[in-house]
Amino acid sequence: MSYPCIKIYQKLLDYYGYQSWWPAMSDYEMLIGAMLTQNTNWRNVDKAFANLGDKLTPQAIAEMTHDELAALIRPAGYYNQKAERIKLFTEWFRQYDYDVNQIKKLPLSQLRPMLLNLKGVGKETADCMLVYAFDKPSFVIDAYTRRLFNRFGYDVPKNYDDFREFIEREIPKDVQLYNEFHALIVVHAKKHCQTKPVCQGCPLENECLKIIN
DNA sequence: CTCCAGGACAAGC
DNA sequence: GCTTGTCATGGA
Numbered sequence: 278m279s280y281p282c283i284k285i286y287q288k289l290l291d292y293y294g295y296q297s298w299w300p301a302m303s304d305y306e307m308l309i310g311a312m313l314t315q316n317t318n319w320r321n322v323d324k325a326f327a328n329l330g331d332k333l334t335p336q337a338i339a340e341m342t343h344d345e346l347a348a349l350i351r352p353a354g355y356y357n358q359k360a361e362r363i364k365l366f367t368e369w370f371r372q373y374d375y376d377v378n379q380i381k382k383l384p385l386s387q388l389r390p391m392l393l394n395l396k397g398v399g400k401e402t403a404d405c406m407l408v409y410a411f412d413k414p415s416f417v418i419d420a421y422t423r424r425l426f427n428r429f430g431y432d433v434p435k436n437y438d439d440f441r442e443f444i445e446r447e448i449p450k451d452v453q454l455y456n457e458f459h460a461l462i463v464v465h466a467k468k469h470c471q472t473k474p475v476c477q478g479c480p481l482e483n484e485c486l487k488i489i490n
Numbered sequence: 491c492t493c494c495a496g497g498a499c500a501a502g503c
Numbered sequence: 504g505c506t507t508g509t510c511a512t513g514g515a
Contacts, residue, residue: 315497321512322496354512358498399498419496435505463496 280429282447286454288481289461296460299409304377305335308370311405312363312397313353324352335367335375362397369395377410385413400437408459414452416444417459421466 301307306326313322326333328349338346347360373379380388388411392403400418407413418440426433434440448454465481 311496314495316495317497317511318495318513320495320514324513352512354495355497355510356512358510362498397498401497405496417496421496459496466496 282444285425285429286448286458286461289465290457292481293461293464296457296464298456298460299405301409303333304410305370305375306333307410308366308406309333309338309363311402311409312359312366313350315355315359315397315402317354321352321354325350328352335370338363338367339371358397362395365396366398381411381413385415388413389415400441404441405459408452408455412452414445414450414455416441416455418444419459419463421462422459424466425462 299307299310301310310322310326313325328351332338332341332349341349341364343357343360343364346363347356350356350359350363353359383391385407389403389407392398392406393400398406404415404417407415408417418437422444423433423440434443448458
């Protein structure tokens with residue numbers, strides 16, 4: 278690899294500054310947001326949050342019926358699936374008294390398989406939860422990450438865990454770094470590369486071209 | 491009208 | 504292992 282992965286991070290950080298993610302009022306809101314945003318525009322997730330209002334707590338959601346929850350999160354799409362899966366996740370969360378600090382005591386090697394075992398929590402969602410709620414360094418791979426690394430000329434693995442481990446080998450295993458890097462990738466993609474394989478008007482375009490040529 | 495957005499899962503090969 | 508159909512809304 279001719280271009281160090283960490284330099285992409287540094288360029289994004291220089292341009293956009295620290296993002297201090299995840300945008301959420303509480304750890305529970307972050308965890309639910311990770312499930313609601315699956316293949317869904319964040320604007321629609323915000324509408325669901327607005328509908329939930331002060332009922333966006335594990336206690337309140339645990340007491341709702343499926344239909345009540347589904348109606349509130351309807352704007353976020355897949356609302357029947359997501360309602361069921363959010364209920365199941367909240368049941369799991371209850372084992373830890375709805376307290377992320379209890380979950381943080383578990384090692385990453387044990388916690389990640391536990392999350393993946395939950396219905397509706399796949400690899401990307403699990404890694405988001407690990408980085409943004411449980412302070413565990415497990416690099417998040419999403420469509421934006423693939424697009425960016427392809428743009429920079431990387432021949433990245435198609436397999437999720439292969440790609441994740443590839444990046445984890447390239448940069449320090451630091452949860453704060455993982456947190457910022459993924460946030461910067463998303464912010465960058467939303468501003469400049471949302472639907473285009475090539476970043477037109479991208480602030481890093483000159484750098485991209487310099488690297489490829 | 492079509493296409494897509496910070497995916498996950500089950501079924502089929 | 505990998506590919507495909509399904510789930511669904513709202514904005515461009």
